[in-house]
Amino acid sequence: MLNDSPNLNRAFQALADPVRRGMLARLSRGPASVSQLAEPFSISLPAVLQHLKALEESGLVRSEKKGRVRTVRLEPETLSAAESWIAERRSEWEAQLDRFENYLQSLKNSGEKNG
Amino acid sequence: MADGNDLVLERTLDAPVELVWEAYTDPEHMKRWFAPQPYEITEMELDLRPGGIFRMRMVGPDGFDTGHGAPGCVLEVIEGQKLVWTSALGPGFRPNNMGVGCEAFPFTAVVTFSDAGDGKTAYKAVALHKDEADRNTHANMGFQDGWGTVARQLEEYARNLSVRA
Numbered sequence: 001m002l003n004d005s006p007n008l009n010r011a012f013q014a015l016a017d018p019v020r021r022g023m024l025a026r027l028s029r030g031p032a033s034v035s036q037l038a039e040p041f042s043i044s045l046p047a048v049l050q051h052l053k054a055l056e057e058s059g060l061v062r063s064e065k066k067g068r069v070r071t072v073r074l075e076p077e078t079l080s081a082a083e084s085w086i087a088e089r090r091s092e093w094e095a096q097l098d099r100f101e102n103y104l105q106s107l108k109n110s111g112e113k114n115g
Numbered sequence: 116m117a118d119g120n121d122l123v124l125e126r127t128l129d130a131p132v133e134l135v136w137e138a139y140t141d142p143e144h145m146k147r148w149f150a151p152q153p154y155e156i157t158e159m160e161l162d163l164r165p166g167g168i169f170r171m172r173m174v175g176p177d178g179f180d181t182g183h184g185a186p187g188c189v190l191e192v193i194e195g196q197k198l199v200w201t202s203a204l205g206p207g208f209r210p211n212n213m214g215v216g217c218e219a220f221p222f223t224a225v226v227t228f229s230d231a232g233d234g235k236t237a238y239k240a241v242a243l244h245k246d247e248a249d250r251n252t253h254a255n256m257g258f259q260d261g262w263g264t265v266a267r268q269l270e271e272y273a274r275n276l277s278v279r280a
Contacts, residue, residue, distance in 0.1 A: 094124070096151070097238070100128075100139070101126075101129065102148070103138060104130040104135060107130070107144075
């Protein structure tokens with residue numbers, strides 16, 4: 001059940017850095033320019049671009065240049081894949097209890113029909 | 116109470132405690148809900164007395180098959196209220212060899228049921244482990260432990276990837 005695809009590896013790798021998570025948090029509110037993204041961090045522009053490159057390669061964001069402004073936006077699909085992976089890890093025992101509950105419900109229903 | 120070596124799962128189930136107990140402990144019932152699809156329980160034994168066997172066989176896609184597996188041992192039964200069993204021992208309290216996968220570490224499950232009124236049942240499962248490492252291995256297999264563990268796992272997973280890269 002472990003999804004060990006290269007894309008997922010890159011996504012989690014990208015998420016392992018606090019600056020990149022900060023950028024993603026900003027982008028979850030909407031697209032932003034590179035300078036807007038860099039603003040909260042006291043790091044050099046090359047460092048910012050390096051982080052952006054990692055995010056783009058992970059598929060978590062994509063960017064587009066219009067004139068002099070590069071606009072970065074979130075790629076929700078990649079984030080969803082990472083989210084699903086976590087949810088699966090969290091939920092097997094919960095899911096088993098869900099199945100148990102559903103089964104109880106089916107027993108109750110068939111009991112009512114017979115009774 | 117649970118300490119750092121334990122995992123706890125609690126829920127109120129919408130069924131009377133007699134029905135919950137039956138569905139939870141009767142092997143024919145258990146086969147119907149125990150495994151996640153497309154996995155399937157093909158054999159299930161649960162002998163409800165101290166020293167009794169607790170064994171299942173799970174099969175799935177790509178030739179997945181647990182075979183007969185190492186059977187666990189029932190430790191305590193209070194009908195309708197409590198079931199305690201362990202993977203550390205086999206039937207008749209004989210110690211088990213620890214194997215692979217689900218059998219890689221010993222744990223004891225303490226499951227309690229009580230009438231929550233209104234035809235509902237309070238369910239609580241506690242998995243006891245010998246140390247935090249075993250607890251984490253079990254947690255990684257999917258035991259619900261809230262968002263904190265998930266976040267920690269994610270962090271560890273990500274850190275391991277960074278090291279590898």
